[in-house]
Amino acid sequence: MLLGESRIVSALKRAAAASPADETLIAAQRESFTTLRFAGERIHQSFQEEEVTVWVKVAVRGRIGVATTCSLSHEALMKAIESAMTITRVAVKPTASASRPTASAAKPTTPPFSSAPPKIPTPRLTTYFPGTAHRPLTEIVPMIQHLWKTAGSVGVSLAGSFVRGEEELAVAGSRGLAQYQPFSIAGLRLVPTKGKASGFAAQVSRDLGVLEPEPLLERALRLCRMNEDPKEIPVGKYDVLLEPEAVSELLEWLGYIGFGAKQVTERTSFMAGRMGERIMGRGISISDDGANPEGLAVPFDYEGIPKQQVPLIRQGVASGIVYDSHYARLHRHGSTGHAGSYDQFEGPLPTNLFLAAGDPPAAELIRKMDRGLWIGRFHYVSGLLNTQEALMTGLTRDGTFLIKKGKVAGAVKNLRFTQSILEAFSKVAAVSRERRLVADPSQGLSAAVCPALLIQDFTFTGQTK
């Protein structure tokens, strides 16, 4: 059951008010998740976890201290505040020494944040569906069992996972900030296998009632059947049709290496110094939109700032990046509501990414291909090869199909791509009308909403056995 707004926010407000710091921000996240993992006609892992994480950030004369705890008791919160205060008391001036930095070289910590209510209103969003987190396991287990029995009846083994849970996010500040939002989440992931052939389908929603296990199984089984007896093909350049799950992998990596203010500040981002420049094709528009219910909506960030809709790429042109309060001050820009938890050091990141839909229905995209590859999803993508070029590598997984004259001509073995995604997104021939929500349900505060993409000349550099 939810702890509820009054219980969490009042605990945070009481502690923030009692804090001796110049400014105090406290964020709390409570999670309760159930995970069932299955393979080989049995549930081999079943796990119920309930936890609270509280992050405290204090500022004293411009110096910031951060501490975390796992309890909402007043005693624990005040202990965390004291721990954070200890950090702010550390002298920034290092010990005098000829070879060590001088006092003038050492500067105070980052500028402070605001613990006052935000000037723009927080959108009202429905993010909690009570039936999702509390449906009895005695109803869920037979549903899973039915899925593996159905797969088994056609000679296929089924692996997968079911996750459902609820989360509460609250932020309070010493100058009156108070935010609270409850969330529910449910997700089903299916990987049928037969010999070396495999398929994949997954669905996630804030509402368990929206999940459609049987159509999902049907899609995964179809891919698995089509994937039997995959052939080798020469590596090189191919036109590709990427399903939304494959596109989301690339999009999330673009977000991680390029759309945050820290990466731009440090000039490791492909966006650095290129704002206003065309870096992708006209068909590509990417935004981050925490308030959009088509994704997994989250109305505010860990600093309590409402999430803004931020155009990142507009018709191929580099248009914006996301900020938290620290980078907003550094860049003399407003925060866009993208602060992460206070103990992370990756800077503000887009966590609700949207790639704009196109016109043609997804079913038409295959028909548009003369010769190419249809790819369901990628595995183990790395975007760290050359972040200024957005050069990435990764492999296809659970179904890669050769397309000839608009029709599936057979399965091929998994392939490794090594490709600049800026270059690939400059060669987009079509974007599907339909989009899918792609997310890991156990991390229910981030997601991507993607269409399928038809891309020309995608570079494959290796093939697996």
Place this chain on the structure above:
Amino acid sequence: MDGRIRNLIDQTIKSLRRRGVDYADVRWVKQLEEEIIVQNLQVQHISHSTSEGISIRVLHRGAWGHAASSRLDGPGLAHTAEQALEMAKAVALSCQEKVALEPVEPARARYATPLEVDPFQVELQKKLDYLLWTTQVLKDHPNIKTATACLEFYRTNKLFCSTEGSLIEQEITESGGMLEATAILNNEVQRRSYPTANSSSLTQGGYESVKGLDFVGQASRVRKEAVSLLRAKECPAEISTVILMPDQLILQLHESCGHPVELDRALGMELSFAGGSFLTPELLGSFRYGSKWVNITADATAPSGCGTFGYDDEGVPAQRVPIIRDGLFVGYLSSRETAQRIRRTSSGAMRADGWNSMPIVRMTNVNLEPGDGTLEGMIRETKRGILMATNKSWSIDDRRLNFQFGTEIAWEIRQGRIGQVLKNPMYTGITPEFWGSCTGVAGKGQWQLFGVPNCAKGEPVQIMHVGHGAAPARFERVQVGRKR
């Protein structure tokens, strides 16, 4: 640990025994963490974290139920135990095949990290001074735009009790850090790191291990190498002899040996997320994984390793297990349940990343054993090749066969000598072909153990601290560079 919690755990175990469960264990875990980051002579981030909770695992009617909570009072533990039991009962409804556990002798034991200086007793000011000094040396060139140094300290206290009678207390302390210089010239951006990239390298030990890293001494080399990369030649795309330094080999070991020898993966239990393994049980004892030079061990007893402990998280003692012997695949990382499924004994590799996670099969310290060569000797014997150092990127397929790694820096080898610096190096291969091409491993004197704190596995994802040791090693006919 306080006696109140121990009493509550005793009561919980007794209560579960009374309820007639097949087996149950209770883990109490408290974790402390301190992280300090200095960037360009500014204090960027300091944080202290505390997390404490309890995890209860119940095997009932042959099915698992597992629950975890940070509620550490009597009703909280009773509720968590009830949740675990109810979950096991629900799962048992679908259970055709009952879980069996390989027998283990109950242990009553205590393990603590040997350390000289408790890192949590060292003044914050002293740690900060060390990092400020490091970044001053690191930043001392106009092309170095970002100089970052960080320190991290972890303390994990655990109590494990089982219905079989085990009672194990452990206190594990880890210390480490990293430094990183980003050099920029026009549109060229290059990075060098030490001792590893992308995350701190941890040692199980006290503050003395931080001193051993010699950040200030290493900072000038790191700075110079970062700057040298700005004008370096691109690593060519060719088939070449490659010598890998330990700070790259550890990722090669991790991805192409550590993960595929996890027995839960090999049995298909990770198919829904991370994937399977090409090292399936029927290959055990007969499959040639590498050349005769390749000996790989999973060693949970290695002094100062991040994968070292007294007992794993289901009460199995730490072990040193051969994985690859003279190139032959001979062992798995396993748990009591998975080992029993292939009629072997557990290798003691069942680990959880905290109280709020269930134990799963994880790496301990997966080490490439030293050979009898030297780095200098291997270079001398190489007419044309490339020496690569410090992992930058990693990717491998879902059966752990086709891999591609990028490193931060490389050097040409020409006629037995180190030549010019190469930027953006990468190499790719197929796991058994690659290890089969190994023609030499340097000896003990050049062997190093690293702590890798960011191994991700499981649903929900758990981030585990593991260890890898390696000495420089040579491989023949490797595809290097970026094919276009």
